Amino acid sequence: MLKGIAASNGIVIGKAYVVKETKPELPQHDITPEQREAELERLDRARAVTRQQLEAIRADLAAKAGESEAAIFDAHLMLLDDPMLGEAVVAKINEGRNAEMAVHQAGETFAGMFDAMDDEYMRGRAADVRDICTRWVNNLLGVETGSLGNMTEPAVVFAHDLAPSDTAQMDKTKVLAFVTEIGGRTSHSAIMARSLEIPAVVGVGDLSTVANGDTVIVDGNAGEVIVNPDPAVLAEYQERRRTLEERKEKLRALKDLPAQTPDGKTFVLAANIGTPDDVDSALAYGAEGVGLYRTEFLYMDRADMPTEQEQYQAYRKVLEAFGRLPVIIRTLDIGGDKELPYLKLDRELNPFLGNRAIRLCLSNPGLFKTQLRAILRAGVSGNPWIMLPMVATLDEVRRTKALLREVEAELEAEGIPFTRDYKLGIMIEIPSAAVQADHFAREVDFFSIGTNDLIQYTLAVDRMNEKVSYLYDPFNPAVLRLIEQVIQAGHRHGIFVGMCGEMAGEPLATPLLMAMGLDEFSMSASSIPQVKAVIRSLDIARCRELWQQAQQFTDGSQIRQLMEEALQDIL
Numbered sequence: 001m002l003k004g005i006a007a008s009n010g011i012v013i014g015k016a017y018v019v020k021e022t023k024p025e026l027p028q029h030d031i032t033p034e035q036r037e038a039e040l041e042r043l044d045r046a047r048a049v050t051r052q053q054l055e056a057i058r059a060d061l062a063a064k065a066g067e068s069e070a071a072i073f074d075a076h077l078m079l080l081d082d083p084m085l086g087e088a089v090v091a092k093i094n095e096g097r098n099a100e101m102a103v104h105q106a107g108e109t110f111a112g113m114f115d116a117m118d119d120e121y122m123r124g125r126a127a128d129v130r131d132i133c134t135r136w137v138n139n140l141l142g143v144e145t146g147s148l149g150n151m152t153e154p155a156v157v158f159a160h161d162l163a164p165s166d167t168a169q170m171d172k173t174k175v176l177a178f179v180t181e182i183g184g185r186t187s188h189s190a191i192m193a194r195s196l197e198i199p200a201v202v203g204v205g206d207l208s209t210v211a212n213g214d215t216v217i218v219d220g221n222a223g224e225v226i227v228n229p230d231p232a233v234l235a236e237y238q239e240r241r242r243t244l245e246e247r248k249e250k251l252r253a254l255k256d257l258p259a260q261t262p263d264g265k266t267f268v269l270a271a272n273i274g275t276p277d278d279v280d281s282a283l284a285y286g287a288e289g290v291g292l293y294r295t296e297f298l299y300m301d302r303a304d305m306p307t308e309q310e311q312y313q314a315y316r317k318v319l320e321a322f323g324r325l326p327v328i329i330r331t332l333d334i335g336g337d338k339e340l341p342y343l344k345l346d347r348e349l350n351p352f353l354g355n356r357a358i359r360l361c362l363s364n365p366g367l368f369k370t371q372l373r374a375i376l377r378a379g380v381s382g383n384p385w386i387m388l389p390m391v392a393t394l395d396e397v398r399r400t401k402a403l404l405r406e407v408e409a410e411l412e413a414e415g416i417p418f419t420r421d422y423k424l425g426i427m428i429e430i431p432s433a434a435v436q437a438d439h440f441a442r443e444v445d446f447f448s449i450g451t452n453d454l455i456q457y458t459l460a461v462d463r464m465n466e467k468v469s470y471l472y473d474p475f476n477p478a479v480l481r482l483i484e485q486v487i488q489a490g491h492r493h494g495i496f497v498g499m500c501g502e503m504a505g506e507p508l509a510t511p512l513l514m515a516m517g518l519d520e521f522s523m524s525a526s527s528i529p530q531v532k533a534v535i536r537s538l539d540i541a542r543c544r545e546l547w548q549q550a551q552q553f554t555d556g557s558q559i560r561q562l563m564e565e566a567l568q569d570i571l
């Protein structure tokens with residue numbers, strides 16, 4: 001058995017197709033100054049061909065997987081035309097290098113810069129640079145790029161690594177799954193595998209023991225690959241695969257059905273999104289709104305602040321897509337694990353307890369007001385709910401309201417269209433806000449419980465530290481009790497209470513939250529079908545019984561076990 005990183009779900013049994021490294025020999029020769037002009041022309045022609053190929057792959061992927069996936073190739077096209085790369089290649093040719101060598105060497109230097117970055121996502125871009133440079137070199141040589149063209153039968157692809165353009169061109173009827181020696185969960189190949197729904201295991205390490213034609217089992221859920229399994233193992237996985245397929249079919253059928261219990265209680269299931277690109281997938285999974293739009297992504301991975309206009313366009317896109325369905329736009333939640341280099345924030349000893357989120361916004365009213373202006377302007381196009389992160393005191397809410405009044409007056413005076421028809425709510429993710437929820441409920445229109453942070457602060461357990469992750473438990477009785485108190489306090493004052501932390505998408509917790517009366521569950525879009533399946537199978541009376549039982553336990557692990565047993569026929 002080979003162990004790797006579970007990059008894309010699903011179980012597949014098939015024959016192995018091992019991709020050999022088919023890098024053509026790179027010609028290396030010096031060119032004379034007289035030959036330079038011709039060499040530069042060859043270079044440009046090959047770049048044009050590369051551009052056409054990438055555009056074709058992009059169009060094909062847009063048709064197969066949607067615009068948001070295809071956008072990855074916009075980044076490729078931009079890299080291909082990046083002046084820094086272009087100038088570096090020309091400089092090499094001017095030094096007397098032939099075009100193939102020039103592209104290869106300049107590309108390696110450029111990729112090396114990405115390799116050296118701290119951010120995992122940016123490191124992943126090194127593969128994109130190498131991908132386009134290989135294609136460019138191949139076009140100079142007149143050879144085809146891509147090693148999957150020769151597949152004649154459906155098979156599981158084994159490779160050292162796959163370029164995003166390989167993955168994008170994969171045909172699901174041929175490529176049953178893929179396994180690579182290197183790569184991580186956030187590499188583009190992995191992201192694309194998930195959206196094309198091709199099971200994948202990456203980062204497995206040495207694959208030299210796998211031969212063409214071997215029978216293999218790929219378990220994309222567990223990140224495991226079994227080569228030449230014995231008949232008993234094979235039979236076991238065939239059974240598992242059947243069960244998984246049946247479940248998927250059943251879940252797919254739920255898309256347009258309401259999240260309603262057999263005894264008639266309805267809940268709202270919404271999606272958490274990071275960018276307007278996530279809208280298509282949210283709608284495809286049947287989200288009834290956005291329960292958390294993490295706007296900080298608009299501010300990250302860039303050299304300067306997004307302008308009001310840029311923000312306005314992003315928010316409007318999401319609001320328009322959801323029409324009258326609510327879109328909860330969370331104001332900037334930066335700090336903690338999320339940094340913005342251009343803000344030049346001081347290093348803090350405890351960033352999670354420091355100047356983050358609403359604190360940072362209130363101490364930078366200019367920055368905050370720009371965002372509020374963009375939201376109110378975009379608000380004309382839909383149903384905006386504004387949500388404040390990391391609220392600890394009532395004063396923070398009141399100061400934000402004052403800023404909102406200012407922004408409204410300014411927009412009015414400037415004659416710019418904007419909406420006053422929005423809701424204002426807060427995340428409940430700090431214990432002080434949870435404990436004082438009744439007071440907050442008089443000041444705001446809704447709550448959304450942010451369990452990711454609420455658990456971290458309630459149990460004093462850093463959510464990023466794997467040494468204490470055993471303590472990080474949504475089923476901890478103190479956490480559950482706090483959540484129930486927040487929901488009850490909200491309802492006593494007639495306001496809407498949702499949840500947008502990961503716990504909202506944890507099906508084992510669903511019945512408990514249903515019993516507590518949570519109004520809305522907001523989660524990664526792909527978790528919606530499973531949570532809906534739980535809601536549609538359990539009466540509220542049964543959920544209340546389970547919550548009663550759960551409250552007898554003093555340990556999170558006992559509660560989790562209770563839920564596993566209660567849901568074993570459903571999940």
Ligand code: PEP
Nearest residue numbers: 429450451452453500501
């Ligand atoms: C949370 O804390 O639960 C939450 C949804 O916010 P984030 O994960 O962005 O901190």
Ligand code: MG
Nearest residue numbers: 429450452453
């Ligand atoms: Mg949070």
